[in-house]
Amino acid sequence: MKFQTATLFAVLPTTFAALPDVTAKPLPDGCSSYPAYNTDTGVAGPWNIQAFNTENIAIEGFTDTNIYSISIVNRKPTMRWGFITFPTRNDIAKTRIQCSDGSLQAYTDSELTDAGEPVNVQWLNLQLNPYPYDQSIMYKIDDGEPIKAFEHYIGDEKQDGVYLGGYDNSTAWGFKYEAVNAGSSGQDYYYVRLLGPNSADSSTGAPLQVNETRGFIKVAA
Numbered sequence: 635m636k637f638q639t640a641t642l643f644a645v646l647p648t649t650f651a652a653l654p655d656v657t658a659k660p661l662p663d664g665c666s667s668y669p670a671y672n673t674d675t676g677v678a679g680p681w682n683i684q685a686f687n688t689e690n691i692a693i694e695g696f697t698d699t700n701i702y703s704i705s706i707v708n709r710k711p712t713m714r715w716g717f718i719t720f721p722t723r724n725d726i727a728k729t730r731i732q733c734s735d736g737s738l739q740a741y742t743d744s745e746l747t748d749a750g751e752p753v754n755v756q757w758l759n760l761q762l763n764p765y766p767y768d769q770s771i772m773y774k775i776d777d778g779e780p781i782k783a784f785e786h787y788i789g790d791e792k793q794d795g796v797y798l799g800g801y802d803n804s805t806a807w808g809f810k811y812e813a814v815n816a817g818s819s820g821q822d823y824y825y826v827r828l829l830g831p832n833s834a835d836s837s838t839g840a841p842l843q844v845n846e847t848r849g850f851i852k853v854a855a
């Protein structure tokens with residue numbers, strides 16, 4: 635077993651780190667499980683969330699950004715929904731996250747003008763896309779699954795911080811490289827989706843997609 639592990643590492647690129655084998659323990663539902671919880675307002679944060687223990691070490695510690703998808707309604711550009719993403723460089727503007735009314739939220743543009751400019755910044759609820767094979771962190775959707783808070787343990791040792799996950803106590807995420815597109819503010823980025831029991835490609839069985847590596851998402855506070 636040890637020999638096999640060593641052989642595997644020998645063929646991997648040097649920009650790759652192994653995902654630690656952690657046990658995720660769910661924290662109670664509600665915002666009090668998150669850092670910087672204010673008992674008077676019931677709000678935790680704001681803070682950012684960060685890529686942590688990433689296999690792709692080029693993005694280790696990077697904090698969150700977002701993109702949105704555009705649809706044309708009555709010949710006008712409309713913000714259809716959006717996604718929390720991670721950047722390819724860490725020196726660009728980030729998207730603030732908080733927990734309020736029991737839900738994670740992102741502070742971001744919520745609409746487009748007729749000219750397609752993003753406007754009306756507000757706190758928007760974040761949910762997981764309900765499809766198990768594509769559980770990205772989304773805003774402007776109604777029928778998603780809740781994002782949950784977890785502690786990580788390696789053996790008996792509690793790891794620092796609060797981690798994001800979801801159904802079936804999954805806390806590993808896929809980070810998939812995507813080129814610049816219409817809603818991504820001129821930046822290439824990493825799309826994230828929760829990896830769980832049913833996240834593999836249903837036709838090929840591949841656990842990860844092309845240009846996708848694993849990592850955790852931790853509250854940066």
Ligand SMILES: *[C@@H]1O[C@H](CO)[C@@H](O)[C@H](O)[C@H]1NC(C)=O
Binds near residue numbers: 658659660801803
């Ligand atoms: C998630 O973890 C908790 C606590 O360890 C456990 O009680 C629960 O059964 C787990 N849920 C699943 C779906 O494994």
Ligand SMILES: *[C@@H]1O[C@H](CO)[C@@H](O)[C@H](O)[C@H]1NC(C)=O
Binds near residue numbers: 811844845
């Ligand atoms: C993978 O990423 C490279 C750039 O690093 C890109 O050229 C290629 O199209 C991507 N492949 C897929 C399937 O997204």
